[in-house]
Amino acid sequence: MRESYRVAVVGATGAVGNTMLQLLEERSFPVASLKLLASHRSAGEILSFKDTPIIIEELTHDSFEDVDVVFSSAGASVSREFIPTAIEKGALVIDNTSAFRMDAATPLVVPEVNMDAARAHNGLIANPNCSTIQMMVALKPIYDVAGIKRIVVSTYQSVSGKSGRAVMELVQQTTEALEGKPVTLDKFPHQMAFNVAFDWPFLDSGDNEEEVKMINETRKILEDDTIGVSATTVRVPVFFAHSESINIETDEKLTAAQARECLATAPGVKLMDDPSNQQYPLAVDVAGEDDVYVGRIRDDASIDNGLNLWVVADNLRKGAALNAIQIAENLLSA
């Protein structure tokens, strides 16, 4: 890496932006200067980085002068409007929104999985969807040794994947529900307290946008259009960390024991699989951790080459900010 970089964080006040600041500090990312960018509404607010107060600036097309690296997580429409300018000004942009993920010219990258793809960038690398990232980290080592024909995944996604305000709404709804009051519906279309629900826009196919992301991004990251993916994405009343029930059909037979062996040394994976001693990953334990936790690896006798896995990761860290920073770290150190 060069000695240090002028960094800009777009969407600094959001849940991902906040985690980004924490991680830049935690990981001693070589920050020469830090520009925090947000909407007009948040401009003038102050956030802290390494005990130094930084005033949030309004994001404009002039924001990217003298910036080396941009981490963007303010929503797809903001990315679509401003990222071209940032690239033009010569910045390396890591975008955490869906804006450019399926753009053929933009690499979609999970460092443990396809870092090579990132090196062909034209100034922009897309960070995959949170639920895709953790699935890819867990499945790539298996894909490499046994091939994967098909994935059937059902998710248990935390509300922080929606927004920081959604976290507060779950707190509020929970308090209201315990008091027997009607729950406030603002960020969520349905009661989220003591419920499981869907809160992503639906397409004509009946899939929601999150499900389609998991399907398309998996294929792009693995560079394999033959892989079948069926996804059902569900929001659960959990604050942090997404859990996934993943069933796969491999090309070659891989037993649960072999899969465990394969994942034990896999990059970014923490194997936690001893159910008889109550050892398996749980969202409340994995929240705040960097690794993708994998447990409950089981032979699935319903087909010849079937396996089940339970995969949990912190959606704001590995599912978003951490993955983005790792991409930058890898590219800049190359």
Next chain:
Amino acid sequence: MRESYRVAVVGATGAVGNTMLQLLEERSFPVASLKLLASHRSAGEILSFKDTPIIIEELTHDSFEDVDVVFSSAGASVSREFIPTAIEKGALVIDNTSAFRMDAATPLVVPEVNMDAARAHNGLIANPNCSTIQMMVALKPIYDVAGIKRIVVSTYQSVSGKSGRAVMELVQQTTEALEGKPVTLDKFPHQMAFNVAFDWPFLDSGDNEEEVKMINETRKILEDDTIGVSATTVRVPVFFAHSESINIETDEKLTAAQARECLATAPGVKLMDDPSNQQYPLAVDVAGEDDVYVGRIRDDASIDNGLNLWVVADNLRKGAALNAIQIAENLLSA
């Protein structure tokens, strides 16, 4: 039906027992007399049925004199000990525990699915596991028209499926978690508030007991040992109603539209499938309802004959007490 029956409820103080009393009243089950049986600890307590107080009696081998119908839900070991006596005394027993479900001589029955099997009983009919019942009600109509080769199911099960005390523990844990205190662990091995977890005993295979029940009971109910079932059962912080993400591979092609048509008139099924208008079943809405709600029926493009469904039912009603009462109603009216 005969004019009326002398009914005994074993496990009257439990969550299922309570729902049983409610439903016997709601459905005007022809009760000539009602005996409420429980452990020594609960004997002497008073419950109300049709505004009449009934004193709970201690369950003994003498409890079944002058009883026509027994509904049992006090746990498998209690059923194993006392049901043979009840049968011997001539009672018709509907057992809601796992004690005799896989016993070859005992019919395992969901009325909408295999009521014929019940008629061959020797005094005892087993009520399937809650998560199996709702899956069977939803899948049998599809099985009949297109065949089913394989099921991959991930569940989102409410805490009332564990016990009434588990419901109270979720309330307590939630309050503690919101106050930033350590959560009380009594009924649950892990924090259940704002978490998703596993709380069934694990087998050497790595499957838990609930998962094995779903596999074995499905095959027994459908009388089809060729059907492949892969199950991942998960407890979620929901009070009432289980949700299930079900992926199936049919023998013959059945489109989502055809499946919808097939389920629209299926017995015990309520189709609720209009996602663009936010219409799909959610646990908080289905709690207290009798039907099995099915929505989010989607073509699964990852295989030739794939379908996804989202199935929600009240685990204490259709998943337990209601199914048991329906079995009795059907047999007695025959």
